[in-house]
Amino acid sequence: MYYSRKSAGIPSQKKFSAKRAGRPARTPHRGVRTRGGGVLSDFDISAFINKNVVITEEAEVFVPEHTFADFHFTDLLKRAIEDRGYTNPTPIQDKVIPSILRGLDVVGLANTGTGKTAAFLLPIIHKVLGDRNQQVLILAPTRELAMQIDEEFRLFAKKLILSSVVCVGGASIENQIRQLRRKNSFVIGTPGRIIDLIKRGVLRLDNVKTVVLDEADRMLDMGFIQDIRLIMSHVPKERHTLCFSATMSPNIQTLVRDFLQNPMMVSVKTQDTAKNVEQDIVHLRGREKSEMLHELLLQKEFSKVLVFGRTKYGVEKLCRALVHKGIRAESIHSNKTQSQRFRALASFKKGNVQVLVATDIAARGLDIESVTHVINYDLPATYEDYVHRVGRTGRGTHRGKALTFIE
Numbered sequence: 001m002y003y004s005r006k007s008a009g010i011p012s013q014k015k016f017s018a019k020r021a022g023r024p025a026r027t028p029h030r031g032v033r034t035r036g037g038g039v040l041s042d043f044d045i046s047a048f049i050n051k052n053v054v055i056t057e058e059a060e061v062f063v064p065e066h067t068f069a070d071f072h073f074t075d076l077l078k079r080a081i082e083d084r085g086y087t088n089p090t091p092i093q094d095k096v097i098p099s100i101l102r103g104l105d106v107v108g109l110a111n112t113g114t115g116k117t118a119a120f121l122l123p124i125i126h127k128v129l130g131d132r133n134q135q136v137l138i139l140a141p142t143r144e145l146a147m148q149i150d151e152e153f154r155l156f157a158k159k160l161i162l163s164s165v166v167c168v169g170g171a172s173i174e175n176q177i178r179q180l181r182r183k184n185s186f187v188i189g190t191p192g193r194i195i196d197l198i199k200r201g202v203l204r205l206d207n208v209k210t211v212v213l214d215e216a217d218r219m220l221d222m223g224f225i226q227d228i229r230l231i232m233s234h235v236p237k238e239r240h241t242l243c244f245s246a247t248m249s250p251n252i253q254t255l256v257r258d259f260l261q262n263p264m265m266v267s268v269k270t271q272d273t274a275k276n277v278e279q280d281i282v283h284l285r286g287r288e289k290s291e292m293l294h295e296l297l298l299q300k301e302f303s304k305v306l307v308f309g310r311t312k313y314g315v316e317k318l319c320r321a322l323v324h325k326g327i328r329a330e331s332i333h334s335n336k337t338q339s340q341r342f343r344a345l346a347s348f349k350k351g352n353v354q355v356l357v358a359t360d361i362a363a364r365g366l367d368i369e370s371v372t373h374v375i376n377y378d379l380p381a382t383y384e385d386y387v388h389r390v391g392r393t394g395r396g397t398h399r400g401k402a403l404t405f406i407e
Helices: 075-083 091-101 116-130 143-157 173-180 191-199 216-221 225-232 250-259 289-297 312-324 338-349 383-390
Strands: 039-041 106-109 135-139 164-167 186-189 208-213 240-245 264-267 277-283 305-308 329-332 355-358 373-376 400-406
Touching: 075 116, 075 143, 091 106, 091 116, 091 264, 106 116, 116 143, 116 208, 116 240, 135 191, 135 225, 143 164, 143 186, 143 338, 164 173, 164 191, 173 191, 186 191, 191 225, 208 250, 216 225, 216 240, 216 250, 225 250, 240 250, 289 312, 289 373, 289 400, 312 329, 312 355, 329 338, 338 355, 373 383
Parallel strands: 106 240, 106 264, 135 186, 135 208, 164 186, 208 240, 277 400, 305 355, 305 373, 329 355, 373 400
Antiparallel strands: none
16 A cells, blocks of 8 residues: 555554644645646645544534424425435534524535535525525536535425526526526526526516525635626515525625625534545655556545546546546546536446546535545645545545545
8 A cells, every 4th residue: 555644754543633623733835846847736735634533432423403303394395305314404404494494694604515505405495385486596606516506406396396497607508598488496506607697688586585605705716706796786685695605704704794684603614624534645656646546546445536636638638548547437627518527427426437537626516425535636726625625525424535646
């Protein structure tokens, strides 16, 4: 085996506990230079390895205040929840759902993979079942996240006679326009495409009673603040507004102040990287990265692997090389069409392929169950990108591993 705590100079797990878990202190930026002298990364990757190993005996066990049966949902929705096998809510669901049901504006701070999509979908679906004339607008930073929200909605609403439309770039706008001509209770989309449809006069938001800003921090990072302001100017001022974010930055505080009324603040954010993700480094020791990756992927435990590369060209080249070596692999990056991304993602989710190779931009918002390993084939550019990548595994109650290749 080519990766270990000993080889990385990392103490054993026994020296770490839940009390020490979380984001490490900043260390001097050392960077990693290529042979041509360029800097690939502006942080010391070793500072983030194995900083959050949790000893099970010391970990705090969450005990919810409610069960899903306790929430005052309609009987139809309760049956849909039971059909999904939901019994006890996650922390964000336990804290947020009662406030949303009371009609309060809410700011929810939570890590990815905490069940926040169901946390806002379920009480909103209940609300719409009580008044089917109202409409819901959900804004997300990426098309992938918008589609995943819609997928989650459809799983709950398939027997409730509720419909939705996804409005995202990279997909046929003509088809979206046709869908908007029909009655849709939920409009789920990215800011750019939503504005395009508003300007074309095919999307009116007069009947929107609830707005959800999901991963609001990511939308602001991507420069969508003016788009959000424009969209909100088309929504009635008398509305129910929910904002979900992983951080409470000054920009998020401004967003909350401008668009929410006396919001309830709910935070179940624990640490930056998932507590059940084991992080380590892979010393290449002069070996080719592609050879090392291939050797790892041949091991049985690497059954569902997400590999991150730096550029769309590098990602595509790596994917083709893996396929040539007999590895079942797909890729997603910005050169792929929406339908190509969807097929690749669906194939990975279903287990038809072992490996999904992705760039950071294309992988934003991905929520995939049971990813066994995340591999940083190329170093991430920032700490936030590292946290995002690592968070794709170890979701929910599953454990996962994150490996970072070091020259």
